[in-house]
Amino acid sequence: MTTQIKPVAGAGRWNAITTNLTDVFYVALWKKAWPLWVGAVALALTNLFMFAFARAVGVFPQMGMWGAQVYNLAGIKVDAPFTAYPLAPLHLDMHSMICFGIVLGVAMAALLSEEFKLRKDHWTGYAAAAAGGVFMGFGTVIMPPCNVGGFYTATMALSLSGPLTVLGLVPGAYVGGLLMKWQATRAVEALDFRALSVSAPAEKKSSSAQPYLGAAVGVTLLAAAAAYASQGMMKQCGLLLFGALFGVIFQRSRLCFTSAFREILISRNGTLMKWVLLSIAIGTVGFALLKATGYQPMHYVLPVGVHTVVGGFIFGIGMSLAGGCGIGILWRSAEGYTRAWVAVVTGMMTAGAWVLIYGKHVGEGWLYGKPYSLAQHGGWFGGSAIVFAFLAVFYLFILYVEAGKRERA
Amino acid sequence: MRELNAIKIKDSHYEVDMRGWVCPYPKYAVEGLVRKFDKGRLDLLVDCPSATEDVPKVAQAMGCAVPEVNQIGGGEWRIAIVK
Numbered sequence: 162m163t164t165q166i167k168p169v170a171g172a173g174r175w176n177a178i179t180t181n182l183t184d185v186f187y188v189a190l191w192k193k194a195w196p197l198w199v200g201a202v203a204l205a206l207t208n209l210f211m212f213a214f215a216r217a218v219g220v221f222p223q224m225g226m227w228g229a230q231v232y233n234l235a236g237i238k239v240d241a242p243f244t245a246y247p248l249a250p251l252h253l254d255m256h257s258m259i260c261f262g263i264v265l266g267v268a269m270a271a272l273l274s275e276e277f278k279l280r281k282d283h284w285t286g287y288a289a290a291a292a293g294g295v296f297m298g299f300g301t302v303i304m305p306p307c308n309v310g311g312f313y314t315a316t317m318a319l320s321l322s323g324p325l326t327v328l329g330l331v332p333g334a335y336v337g338g339l340l341m342k343w344q345a346t347r348a349v350e351a352l353d354f355r356a357l358s359v360s361a362p363a364e365k366k367s368s369s370a371q372p373y374l375g376a377a378v379g380v381t382l383l384a385a386a387a388a389y390a391s392q393g394m395m396k397q398c399g400l401l402l403f404g405a406l407f408g409v410i411f412q413r414s415r416l417c418f419t420s421a422f423r424e425i426l427i428s429r430n431g432t433l434m435k436w437v438l439l440s441i442a443i444g445t446v447g448f449a450l451l452k453a454t455g456y457q458p459m460h461y462v463l464p465v466g467v468h469t470v471v472g473g474f475i476f477g478i479g480m481s482l483a484g485g486c487g488i489g490i491l492w493r494s495a496e497g498y499t500r501a502w503v504a505v506v507t508g509m510m511t512a513g514a515w516v517l518i519y520g521k522h523v524g525e526g527w528l529y530g531k532p533y534s535l536a537q538h539g540g541w542f543g544g545s546a547i548v549f550a551f552l553a554v555f556y557l558f559i560l561y562v563e564a565g566k567r568e569r570a
Numbered sequence: 571m572r573e574l575n576a577i578k579i580k581d582s583h584y585e586v587d588m589r590g591w592v593c594p595y596p597k598y599a600v601e602g603l604v605r606k607f608d609k610g611r612l613d614l615l616v617d618c619p620s621a622t623e624d625v626p627k628v629a630q631a632m633g634c635a636v637p638e639v640n641q642i643g644g645g646e647w648r649i650a651i652v653k
Contacts, residue, residue: 194619271645275641278646280617283572283590286590286592338594341594342598345599345602346599347571348572349603351573351574352574352603354584354607354608358578359578360577362585363585366643369644371644415619415623417593417620420593423594424594493592496619496645498592
């Protein structure tokens with residue numbers, strides 16, 4: 162980030178100070194994309210602080226609860242899919258605050274950086290998003306839960322399920338990515354440069370009011386947080402703000418997990434995933450230390466079995482088609498992608514119907530294995546060592562795939 | 571099937587409008603576009619932020635120059651690719 166003071170000819174110290182402040186607090190934060198490593202480190206630390214405050218990050222289980230709420234409002238009695246996320250009014254539910262925070266944080270960041278746009282899609286895009294949401298809805302209850310919760314957070318939390326989701330998510334994201342690549346290739350093939358007629362290029366639009374709207378969203382966010390705090394609802398207040406921080410980090414660093422999984426095999430490029438792995442490594446140290454003190458030792462330790470891989474595969478296809486995982490579609494929704502709105506609705510309605518479909522909650526019955534913490538037999542040190550070994554193996558796998566690209570070229 | 575909107579600005583200078591195509595479509599399309607294109611300048615219009623980094627990387631890896639990536643509106647960019 163730029164921190165040096167630019168020489169300002171003929172102007173006083175005041176100008177130098179304002180220039181410097183603008184460089185740091187406007188240009189570096191909102192005009193330029195953050196380096197990926199900043200996003201990776203910030204995500205790990207935010208997740209760690211939020212775990213210490215209340216809970217770690219994950220968004221789909223509460224979105225499934227929203228779906229169940231809608232069914233109940235429509236007169237169809239159904240319980241929320243996850244017992245740890247019971248039916249509750251959305252404005253009182255602390256877990257939902259993370260989702261609302263992400264939406265507000267992304268909207269603020271996107272507007273401040275003038276990257277917001279109400280983006281319409283082709284009907285095939287809406288169809289893909291609707292299907293992607295359904296796939297993710299099923300994936301989240303079968304895996305469980307979503308990509309960020311089930312892979313990223315669960316691995317940090319020393320859940321055996323975390324590393325295993327990769328066996329489903331990588332091929333799933335690949336299948337979804339192939340469909341998109343095929344579609345793009347078909348469209349390019351149909352284009353004939355020689356047949357094009359001459360016309361005027363698209364014009365540049367004049368500057369917009371987006372940064373002011375972004376500031377207004379920021380004020381709204383703080384006002385909502387203050388309102389919860391004034392009612393003594395500190396968990397809601399805190400998780401709303403943490404959610405917003407996640408939103409800002411994701412929007413500015415563009416650290417997209419869907420892309421990280423998809424591009425390993427599609428473009429043989431694992432740059433994003435390597436940063437995600439670094440982020441997990443940082444988080445694992447913190448989670449293991451906190452848990453070793455007896456703090457929520459089974460937090461994000463999830464059922465593990467064949468369903469982990471199958472659910473991951475289904476979820477992987479879904480996130481590619483929808484253009485984002487659970488967090489990804491919330492994030493794109495707040496950037497103005499109407500396609501993502503469709504995926505949010507079909508995703509929450511699918512996950513919300515799980516108890517109707519399966520007859521039991523997530524984690525109960527024949528489908529699911531038992532939760533297994535890597536610390537159960539190896540202790541906190543041994544458990545962390547296993548996670549680091551997994552990260553090393555995944556890293557080597559990525560290098561192996563990338564080396565194949567150079568060999569072919 | 572979804573089609574690409576494109577126009578000719580002048581000889582050897584084209585504009586392909588991929589606004590409305592979410593990430594990663596522009597990144598996947600640019601490879602084929604560059605290959606299909608003889609010589610000259612190709613302007614790609616995109617409206618997904620990550621394309622402003624991904625598209626130049628793909629084009630540069632294929633030996634093209636990317637003289638400009640300019641914002642042309644809220645959430646919209648023009649990426650110039652010269653082959």
